[in-house]
Amino acid sequence: MRFFAALLLWLLTTIALAAAVPTVWAQTHIVGEDGYAALAASAARDGRLQEAMAAELTTQVVSLGADNGYSLNPDLVRRVADSYTRNSGFPGQFAQANRIAHRWMFTGAVPSGNSTDEWLIDVAPMLSDPSFSATLGTLDLQIPPTLTVPITVDSPELQPGKLRALATWGPWVSIGAAVVTGMFGLLTLAAARSRGKALTALGVSALLVGAAGWAAIEVGGRFVDAGLDRTTGNIRTVAEVMVASAEASLHQWLNYTLIAGGALVLLGVTAAVLGSVLRGPDRA
Known part of the structure; x- marks a missing residue:
């Protein structure tokens, strides 16, 4: 027995x-939000992610400049972006930017100005880095407090606060x-x-x-x-x-x-x- x-x-x-x-x-x-941010910081040390984020940041900066009447040189912006994503401060800022995506899915917090149900990442903190602001400062181009980029396409299965x-x-x-x-x-x-x-x-x-x-x-x-x-x-x-x-x-x-x-x-x-x-x- x-x-x-x-x-x-x-x-x-x-x-x-x-x-x-x-x-x-x-x-x-x-x-856990802090754990997810730490995971994002770890991933941000990967060269593939750094290149992809440099390309995305270049797209956002050039688009932001066009919206404000400036024609920016994409190659110059890309060199600045490459330098930024390879510096030691990038993982921490990438982690901070990912917190908005985590809150969207796990708490339902929706960034101001988001009128869709897309899952978003906020790249404004990264574009506010001194390496970017020094370049953009000569153009008097201000980075908005929030600049979101969709992570996923619109889907009825993905809703704020789903988790x-x-x-x-x-x-x-x-x-x-x-x-x-x-x-x-x-x-x-x-x-x-x-x-x-x-x-x-x-x-x-x-x-x-x-x-x-x-x-x-x-x-x-x-x-x-x-x-x-x-x-x-x-x-x-x-x-x-x-x-x-x-x-x-x-x-x-x-x-x-x-x-x-x-x-x-x-x-x-x-x-x-x-x-x-x-x-x-x-x-x-």
Whole structure:
């Protein structure tokens, strides 16, 4: 009876861990605004994203100049943009610009002047960088407080605040999943006759969850591609790099899970062997 109780608790621990790892990761890096901004800053160090943003900023500056009666040299503006996106301050400003996109999706906050349901990124903070303002200052061209660029095309499926429920309940769900996983793990250890074998089993759980997570990312790739199809132009490249950065982060968490699983297996095997030796051949 004790064996079946331990087996059931082990299964519940494995299921809880499979839910906890992606849930806590998502809350940390996607649902939480600060975590999303940090993810954007990390992606902004990628050369492909820097080139795409330089091209998009060039387009916006030339368009802004045309709207104010100036004919700007696109090559000159592009050189300024390239220099800006490669400097050390760009990742932080790119992260700040992405906060408006995060708030649009997770809180429903809509930038002033946005009359559509498009998902937007605010590039005004980047264009306000001294490298741009010094160039534009000779033209007396002022950057507006907000200058938004669509991330996606208009879609009835994308509405402001679409993920508000995740922002509200995400922290509680992630904490609950972690607590439940820990509780079931401790109960598994308490119910098992051999602590060493129980530790080994919990290590196997972590190995299974880590491997399953890697497989799930591969399978989910086509759904990610479908989402990227909603974006166009330079922003498509930016979105691809952001997704790749998120996948790399999740892969890292899964690797930690695999490492923890391997460590638990080794610890469990060692504890089981030592326990058998200490009990002696007559009590083994």
